[in-house]
Each structure stands twice: as C-alpha cells, then as structure tokens.
Amino acid sequence: MTQPAVDEATFKALEQTTGAEFVKELVGTFLAEAPGMIASLRAARDAHDIERFRRTAHSLKSNANTFGATLLAARARALELGAADAVHAPDTHAITELQHAFEHAAARLTELTNA
Amino acid sequence: MPDSAARPARLLVVDDNKVNRLLLTRSLDLQGHRAAAVENGRLALEALRRERYDLLLLDIEMPEMDGFAVLEELASDPDLRDLPVIVTSSLEGVENVVRCIELGAEDYLPKPVNPVLLKARLTASLEKKRLRDELKELVRRFATPEVAQELEASGFSLGGKRVEATVMFSDIRGFTPLVESQPPEETIDLLNSYYTLMFDAITSHDGIVNQMIGDGLMAIFGAPVAMADHAGAAVRAAREMIELVEMFNAEREAEGKPTIAIGIGIATGEVVAGYAGTSERATYTCIGDTVNLAARLEAHTKAAQRSILMDAATRAELDAGVAAEPLGPVLFKGKSVEVEVYAVK
Numbered sequence: 001m002t003q004p005a006v007d008e009a010t011f012k013a014l015e016q017t018t019g020a021e022f023v024k025e026l027v028g029t030f031l032a033e034a035p036g037m038i039a040s041l042r043a044a045r046d047a048h049d050i051e052r053f054r055r056t057a058h059s060l061k062s063n064a065n066t067f068g069a070t071l072l073a074a075r076a077r078a079l080e081l082g083a084a085d086a087v088h089a090p091d092t093h094a095i096t097e098l099q100h101a102f103e104h105a106a107a108r109l110t111e112l113t114n115a
Numbered sequence: 116m117p118d119s120a121a122r123p124a125r126l127l128v129v130d131d132n133k134v135n136r137l138l139l140t141r142s143l144d145l146q147g148h149r150a151a152a153v154e155n156g157r158l159a160l161e162a163l164r165r166e167r168y169d170l171l172l173l174d175i176e177m178p179e180m181d182g183f184a185v186l187e188e189l190a191s192d193p194d195l196r197d198l199p200v201i202v203t204s205s206l207e208g209v210e211n212v213v214r215c216i217e218l219g220a221e222d223y224l225p226k227p228v229n230p231v232l233l234k235a236r237l238t239a240s241l242e243k244k245r246l247r248d249e250l251k252e253l254v255r256r257f258a259t260p261e262v263a264q265e266l267e268a269s270g271f272s273l274g275g276k277r278v279e280a281t282v283m284f285s286d287i288r289g290f291t292p293l294v295e296s297q298p299p300e301e302t303i304d305l306l307n308s309y310y311t312l313m314f315d316a317i318t319s320h321d322g323i324v325n326q327m328i329g330d331g332l333m334a335i336f337g338a339p340v341a342m343a344d345h346a347g348a349a350v351r352a353a354r355e356m357i358e359l360v361e362m363f364n365a366e367r368e369a370e371g372k373p374t375i376a377i378g379i380g381i382a383t384g385e386v387v388a389g390y391a392g393t394s395e396r397a398t399y400t401c402i403g404d405t406v407n408l409a410a411r412l413e414a415h416t417k418a419a420q421r422s423i424l425m426d427a428a429t430r431a432e433l434d435a436g437v438a439a440e441p442l443g444p445v446l447f448k449g450k451s452v453e454v455e456v457y458a459v460k
Contacts (some may be wrong), residue, residue, distance in 0.1 A: 017142070017145075018138065018141050018142065018145065019141075022141055026134060026137055026138060029133055030134050033133055055176050055178065058206070059176070062135060062205040063132065065226065065227050066134060066135070066226070066227040081207075
C-alpha cells in the first residue's frame, strides 16, 4: 500500500485549530520556501557544510510534519540524522527522492487547500 | 475565535523557519496574546533588551545564534534571567531536552506544537511568572531596593556576615508629649512626612533604613552593598536630615503646628549584617557593639544638647575639613570603657 503524500487527519486538525484560510496562506508560504531549502540542501552538500545541511534538513522535516507530509518528513529526517554521511559520501539519490516527496506533498497540499 | 479567558501576554517567538514563525504567532494570537517574531537568537536578545516581554518561545536550531546560546545569555543577564522560556523544537534526543532545562528553560514542546499543550504550558508559565512578579513587587515595597536586589541576586538565607559599616539611629525628641497633645491622625501625618524626608536624606547618600519603630529609625551605610566612604556618607546624610527637619518645621510653624527636633547617633565599626528571624518571617538587620553604640549616642544627644553625635571611629574616617567638636569621654550604660564622643558641627 502506497504511503499518502499528506496525512489528511493531521492537515484537517491544523485547519480546525488555526483556520482554513490561514492554513491556505501557510501552505503558500511553505511551497514558496521549500524549493529554496532543497537548493540550500544541495549547496550545503556540495560545500561539505554538515551543519547547514543538517539544519536545513531539520527545518524541512519540521515543516513537513506540520502539514502531515509524512513521506517528505521521513526523507528529511533521514538526511538530518545522516548529515555527516550525506555530506562526505553524498548519495545523490537521497535529495532527488526528497525532491520527489516534496513535489507529491505540494500537489496534495494544493488540492486540499483548494478543496 | 480569540480566547478571551486567557490573560493577554506579550510574547516573543524566535524561529528561523518562516512557516513555524507564522504558525506559532497565529496560535498565540488565537489565544488572545500579542506575539512578535524574530528569526534568530541574536535578534531575539536585541528585542528582549529593547522591549518588555512576558515569555519567550524559543527554537533551538537557528543560524547565527542558536537556542542554547540564547538560554546561556539569558541566564547571565540579571534583567532577563527570570524571563520564562518555552523551547519549541523538533530536535531529537532526550539529551537536548535535558540541556534546555538545565540551561533554564521552563518547558520543552516538541514540534509540530500541539495547540492544546501550548495553551496549557503557556498558562502555567505565565501564572508562575505573575506570582514571581507579585513576590518581587512585595519585596520591593517592604524592603529597600538594595535588600531587594541582594535577595534577588543571592537568595534568602538566615544568618549574617561580618562587615565594616556605619550605623545611624535617629528619633524625634519629646515625641510622647507631642503624640498626647494632638489627634492620632495628625501624628500619622507627621510621621509620614517625617519618614519621607528622612528616607530621602538617607537613601540619597546610599544608606538603607532597615528599621522604623514609632518615631525612631535605624539606618545602615556599607551593607548589604559595600561602600568605601560609609562614615562620611552617614554624616552627610545626618546633616541633610537636620536641614530637612528645619525646613519641615518652618512649614509647620506657618500652619500653627508644633515643631519637632531630632537626635542622631552615628557609630562605625564591624557589624554582623544579614537576615534575622525565622525562615517564614525575617528582616535584614545589623547587630554588634557598633549598633549598640549608635543607639547610645542617639540617646545621649538630649543630654549633650547636640543634634548629631558620633564615635571616634566615625570621626577618624572623616575628611579633615569636616568640623567636629570633641565632647570628651562618656561611659555609656552597658559599656565597660568610656567612649570618646564628638558632635558634628
């Protein structure tokens, strides 16, 4: 069974506690910020900057969890916890997989906010 | 809908992530609080030193200055160390939570922050802060600012330490007949005006009034905050007290009221200063021969017909330019040897 891009229960709970309109704006902010964060992740990897890499992955994980984007959160967490390995022995697929997880999450979040 | 039941507070959110900042400030707004947000620890400290906040919501992972460094800075700043801090972080590992608590954070909330938990922790932290603020206010009202600061800095513990200080006693001469000759309300008014003037004179010379009994007071110069020229400060304060009483008397005469006269005794030497009483109720005070001598000198002002008397130790500490009249040795009650007494001119 495929893991959903966004856990709807988490997303709905967020809407209930902070308001649907606000969540729509918040999703907009996330979708605007995340590509820059993924680019920063790649730049940190290329510069062998472990701290920046870890911090950026941590930030992405935090945001993904906020919206219930569980797969994206898991990918970001794996990068955060394995930052040293990721920087010194880069697995180019790891960031690409995270990029895909983000794209799926972004599409689903857009659907949910427009629903 | 904003929760109007919560007591509104001014809060600062520190988080490098824009989504987190927006979400936290939204949650706080909905609870009826006013929240500002900044994106790293350095900006947070600047904001906290510029404006008053009731509580800080602090992220840990931040560029420039992280949350751990902010906690360390807050702990070392006397103006900010009591600010409640709730850490909000998705940092993993119990050791990080422990480190935050050890550095002074009041609570730790994992991200994403559950709004119900956030509200409960906020309410508890703000209530604790309110009680702490009330306690501080009480201490400020009933203790001198110096004692309040010392209490804040070193905490309360019974017991004293030996310090070099100058002790002053002062009271209104002929107070009992004065009290009997006028309504009690007038006496209270008189005492309030008198104490206001005496406090002004003493505190403006860095002394502290630590006892008021009826028409008498005891003041200390050089404790709890050490000062170099405690004897000189006490004598200058005493002179100012006499001048203020003269001005006060001019006003009373104009109103057809009886005037007052005060006597002041000053002694310098080692005292034991600290908190005396019980763990439930105590006062900051000084004890020792110096204190007893100051009280005897004050009592002797009537017989000597001088307003300000001091001992030889106080006299020795004064500049040569300060005029003092030697009155010779006096054997005070309870003393085995005579004491050289000087009147301040």
